[in-house]
Amino acid sequence: LQQRKLRQLKLLKNALLKRMFTAKKSPTLRFRDxxxxxxxxxxxxxxxxxxxxRVPVTASKRIAGSTPYYGANGIQDYVKGYTHDGEFLLVAEDGANNINDYPVICAKGKIWVNNHTHVLQAKNKKIDILFLMYALKFLNMKKYLVGGGRSKLNAETMMKLALKLPELDEEHNIGVLIKNMDVLITQYKYRIQKINKFKQFLLQNMFI
Incomplete structure (x- = not known):
């Protein structure tokens, strides 16, 4: 049952993204007004x-702290100090684990970023950073990557990417909607993990 609900949520999210981030002048599915x-x-x-x-620091030279240390695929460690403070989008430059689900992360507050992820900040407050994250994640990044085994997204290529943006209130509504769906998906994944662990416990301890 949980697996089925998870699949349905993922399908619903993908359907929403396709209808919102369309090649047309405006999406086929919109909020009222x-x-x-x-x-x-x-x-x-x-x-x-x-x-x-950005400042890369090898693991042996990092000083333990409370600041998230970001690499291409997200948080790698927690360190003392920071390189950036504010609201940012982190887009993998190279070393992405999954180029079909390209790493684009929204990070807020004090963070430390190494040289494997690009750091973007909105030029003004008329851009909703959460919406921008989902708009970038929806792009097929594979066609913009160069290199062989360790594919790279060059800065010049990235900055020329074209995105369609609505007015700020609509951006905000879309960003919150998709984020809430992601929260639900994460919750179902966690429930499935707990159920599987419980099943494993029963098999190991009751059926000897």
């Missing part, structure tokens, strides 16, 4: 790239 066409923007026009502040 929004009717304006979405406008095309290059990433370089709506975000600043803050890669110059």
């Amino acid at each position: 929004f009717s304006k066409d979405w406008k095309l923007h290059k990433l370089q026009d709506i975000t600043d790239r803050l890669d110059n502040a």
Whole structure:
């Protein structure tokens, strides 16, 4: 039952994304009271790239602390100090574990970022960072990558990516909706893990 609900949630999310992030001037599925066409923007026009502040630190030289230390695929460690402070999008530069679900992460507050992920910050408060994260995740990043075994997303290529954006309130509503769906998906995954662990416990301890 839990597995079936999880599959249904994933299918629903994918269907929503396809109808919202469309090639048309506006999506085929929208919140009520929004009717304006979405406008095309290059990433370089709506975000600043803050890669110059990145500092890679080998594991043996990191000082333990409370600041999340980010690599291409997310948090790798917690360290003392920080390289960035604010609200950012982290887009894997190289070393992505799954290029079919390309790592794009929303990070807030003090963070430490190494040299394997690009750091983007919205140029103004008229961009909802959560919406922007999902818009980037929906793109097929594979066609923009270069290199062989360790595929790379060059900064120049990334900043020229074009995205369609609605007005801020609609961005916010879409971002919150998809985030809530992701929370539900995570909760179902956790429940399934607990059920599987319980089954394993029963098999190991009751049927000897």
